[in-house]
Amino acid sequence: MTAHDDLERRLREAFEAKASQVTPESLDRDRESDFERQLATTAARRGPRRGVLAGAGLLAAAAAAAGVLALTIQPDDNGRVVDAARTVTQSSSVTAPTSAPTASGSTGMTQPTQGTQRTAQPGPQQPQGSTTTAPSPDRATPTTTQSAPSPTTSSAEPSPSSEPVSPSAAGSTPDRSIQLAPRAAAPPLMSSDLPQASGLAPDVTYDGPVPLFATLEDGSGATYSIPMPAGTKWLVINGSGPRYRILSAPSSIADYWAAALPGQGWVQSGAGWTFPGTSYTVSLSGDVVFAGYGG
Amino acid sequence: MTVVSDSLGATYGQARATWEERFGDRVRIRTHRAMSADAPVDLAELYRTHHLQMVRLARLLVDDTASAEDVVQEAFLGMHRNQASLRDSGAAVGYLRQAVVNQARSMLRRRRTVREHLKVAEPDIAPAADSDVLLAEEHQEVLRAVGQLPQRQREVLVLRYWSDMSEAEIAAALGISKGTVKSQASRAMAALTTIMQGGDQ
Numbered sequence: 001m002t003a004h005d006d007l008e009r010r011l012r013e014a015f016e017a018k019a020s021q022v023t024p025e026s027l028d029r030d031r032e033s034d035f036e037r038q039l040a041t042t043a044a045r046r047g048p049r050r051g052v053l054a055g056a057g058l059l060a061a062a063a064a065a066a067g068v069l070a071l072t073i074q075p076d077d078n079g080r081v082v083d084a085a086r087t088v089t090q091s092s093s094v095t096a097p098t099s100a101p102t103a104s105g106s107t108g109m110t111q112p113t114q115g116t117q118r119t120a121q122p123g124p125q126q127p128q129g130s131t132t133t134a135p136s137p138d139r140a141t142p143t144t145t146q147s148a149p150s151p152t153t154s155s156a157e158p159s160p161s162s163e164p165v166s167p168s169a170a171g172s173t174p175d176r177s178i179q180l181a182p183r184a185a186a187p188p189l190m191s192s193d194l195p196q197a198s199g200l201a202p203d204v205t206y207d208g209p210v211p212l213f214a215t216l217e218d219g220s221g222a223t224y225s226i227p228m229p230a231g232t233k234w235l236v237i238n239g240s241g242p243r244y245r246i247l248s249a250p251s252s253i254a255d256y257w258a259a260a261l262p263g264q265g266w267v268q269s270g271a272g273w274t275f276p277g278t279s280y281t282v283s284l285s286g287d288v289v290f291a292g293y294g295g
Numbered sequence: 296m297t298v299v300s301d302s303l304g305a306t307y308g309q310a311r312a313t314w315e316e317r318f319g320d321r322v323r324i325r326t327h328r329a330m331s332a333d334a335p336v337d338l339a340e341l342y343r344t345h346h347l348q349m350v351r352l353a354r355l356l357v358d359d360t361a362s363a364e365d366v367v368q369e370a371f372l373g374m375h376r377n378q379a380s381l382r383d384s385g386a387a388v389g390y391l392r393q394a395v396v397n398q399a400r401s402m403l404r405r406r407r408t409v410r411e412h413l414k415v416a417e418p419d420i421a422p423a424a425d426s427d428v429l430l431a432e433e434h435q436e437v438l439r440a441v442g443q444l445p446q447r448q449r450e451v452l453v454l455r456y457w458s459d460m461s462e463a464e465i466a467a468a469l470g471i472s473k474g475t476v477k478s479q480a481s482r483a484m485a486a487l488t489t490i491m492q493g494g495d496q
Contacts (some may be wrong), residue, residue, distance in 0.1 A: 007484060007491075008456060014437035015457035017430050027350060031368050035342055038375060060482055176396035212407065277376070281370050293365075295403065 034270060087115055185277055187212065187224040187264055194225070200236045207233045210244050212280060212291040225290045226282050227264075229256045234289065242292035246284075313466045336381045342371055349395050355453045356399035358442075366402055370394035392458070396450060403446065440490040448483035451476055473483060 003107050162286040200211070228234070233247040246253065257266075257273065261282070266273040272283025272290070285292045346367060353363035373394050381387060382467075395462065430438070441449055447469070454465045466473045 003488070004484065007487060010433065011441070011456040011487075013453060014430075014434040014441075015355055015453060018438060019355055019457060021429065022347070022351045022354050023362070024347055026360060028349065028364055031364060032342065032346070034341060034373055035368065035375075038372065039339055042375065146412050229432045279372075 019097055037270070042277065048089070083160060106135060110131070117153060185265060186214075186222075186274075187226070187266070187275055187280065188224040190223040202233065205233050205235050207231060210234060210291050212282065214278075214280065214293075222278070226289070227256070227260045230290075237288065242290060244289045246287045257282070257284070304343075304439075311377055336374075336378060336383075336387045338371065338375055338378065340380050341374075341387055341391065345391060349391060352392065352453070352458060353395050353399050355457060356396065356450065357402055363399075366398040367395055369398050373398075389467065390463075393470075396454075396468055400446065400450075437487075438489065440487050443490055444486055447487070448479050451479045452483050455480060 135217045175208075190209065194208055194211075200206070205229075209225040209227050212226055214222050214224060229249055232249040232253065234244045235247060237243045238247050258268075261273050262268075266275055266282065269281075271285070272281055274281050279290065279293045281290065349367045349370065350363050353366040357363050357366060368393060370449055374387070374391060381390065390399070390417045441452060444452070450469060451465060454460045454468060455462075460468065462473050462476045469476070471479075
C-alpha cells in the first residue's frame with residue numbers, strides 16, 4: 001500500500017467517523033415538520049391562484065406589447081419618431097445614478113420597498129416618531145427625531161428609489177418613465193442616521209427599528225431595517241447572535257409587524273417572518289427579537 | 296389484487312429502507328437516476344430519504360451539526376422555491392448536493408463577514424459540543440489537517456472520499472472543470488501529507 005493509498009484510507013475513515021456522529025436522533029425533528037408545512041402551504045396556495053396568475057400574466061404581456069408599440073410610434077417634441085431602443089438606453093443610464101437619494105429625516109415609512117436596489121438608501125425607514133437615544137459608537141450621530149405617519153397611511157407614499165426619473169430633467173428626450181436597472185428584492189435598508197448593526201454597543205438602549213445585518217453576494221455587508229412601534233426601546237443581547245431584548249414597547253410588536261412587514265415584502269412563516277428569496281428571518285419570542293438568518 | 300399490490304409495496308419499501316440505510320448516498324443516487332427523468336420531484340420524499348445524508352455532508356463542510364442542519368434546510372427550501380424549474384427527479388439529488396455545498400460555502404463566508412462587521416452581537420463560534428473530541432486520535436489528526444486546507448480543497452476531498460463522487464461529478468457539483476478538481480485534489484493531498492508529517496503547508 002502506497003503512502004497515497006494510506007492517506008486516502010485515513011481520509012475516508014476520518015470523514016466517515018465524523019459524519020457518523022450525526023444520527024437521526026441527533027437531528028432537530030421540528031425541521032421536517034416545518035418543511036412539510038411549507039410544502040403544504042405552497043401547494044394549497046398554488047391551486048386556486050393558478051388561473052388568476054395566468055390571466056394576470058396574459059394581461060401584463062398585452063400591456064407590455066401595447067407599451068412597446070406606443071413607444072415605437074410616438075413622435076418626440078420635434079415630430080420625429082423616437083427610436084425605442086435608443087430611448088430605453090438613455091432612460092436606463094439616467095436611472096442608475098439616482099440610487100442614492102438623500103435622506104430627509106422627515107419622510108414617512110416607505111412601505112412598498114420590494115425591489116429596492118440594495119445599493120440604494122431608500123430613505124428613512126423609521127416608522128413613527130422614533131428617536132435615536134444612543135447613537136452607535138462609530139458614528140458621531142446626534143440624537144435624531146423623526147416623525148412619520150403610521151404604516152397604514154404611508155403606503156401610498158412612493159419610495160424614492162421607485163420614483164421614475166424623467167430623462168428630460170437630464171436634458172434628454174421626453175419622459176418615457178422606463179427603468180431598466182436591475183432590482184433585487186430586499187428589505188428596506190436602515191437609514192444611515194440610525195444604529196447600524198456594525199456599531200451596536202452592549203448595555204446601550206436604542207429605540208426605533210432594529211437592524212438586520214446581511215452579507216450580499218459580492219461579500220459586502222448591508223444593514224436592513226426592521227420596523228418597530230415608535231418608542232420601542234431595545235438593546236443588543238451580547239453574545240447571542242442578532243438578538244435584541246425589548247425593554248419597552250408602547251404597543252404590540254406582533255400587531256405592528258402584521259401591519260408593517262407585508263408591505264415591505266415580508267411573509268409570515270410559522271412564528272416569524274421571512275423574506276422571500278432569502279433566508280432573512282425576523283421573529284419575536286417573549287421579549288426577544290431575532291433579526292438575522294434562519295432563526 | 297390491491298392487497299397483493301400493497302403488500303409488495305410494503306415489502307419493497309422495507310427492503311429499500313434497509314438497503315439505503317446500509318449503502319448510503321451513493322446507491323440512492325443511482326436509484327434516482329434509474330427513475331423517470333420526467334417525473335415531478337417529490338420534495339417530501341427527497342427530504343425523508345436524503346436529509347440525514349445531506350446533514351452529514353454539510354457537517355463535514357461547516358463543522359457543527361446545528362449549522363449543518365441550517366444549511367440543509369435552506370438547500371431544501373431553495374429547491375422548494377425553484378420547484379417549478381425542477382423536472383428531472385433523477386437529477387434532484389445532484390441539485391440538492393450542489394445546493395448544500397453552496398449554502399455551506401455561503402455560511403462560512405457569512406461567518407467571516409459577520410465576525411468582521413458584528414463583533415458585539417455575534418457570538419464567538421467556539422468548537423461545537425459535538426466537535427471532534429469524541430473521535431479517535433487518528434481521525435482527529437486527519438481532520439485537523441483537513442481543516443487547515445483552503446475551502447475549495449476541503450470540498451473536493453469531502454466529495455471525493457466521503458461522497459465517493461467521480462471527478463466529473465465533483466466538477467459539476469462545484470461548478471468547476473474536471474482539470475481543476477484534479478489539481479485541487481492533488482494539491483490537497485500533497486498539503487495533507489506535509490501537514491501530517493509535521494510541517495506547515
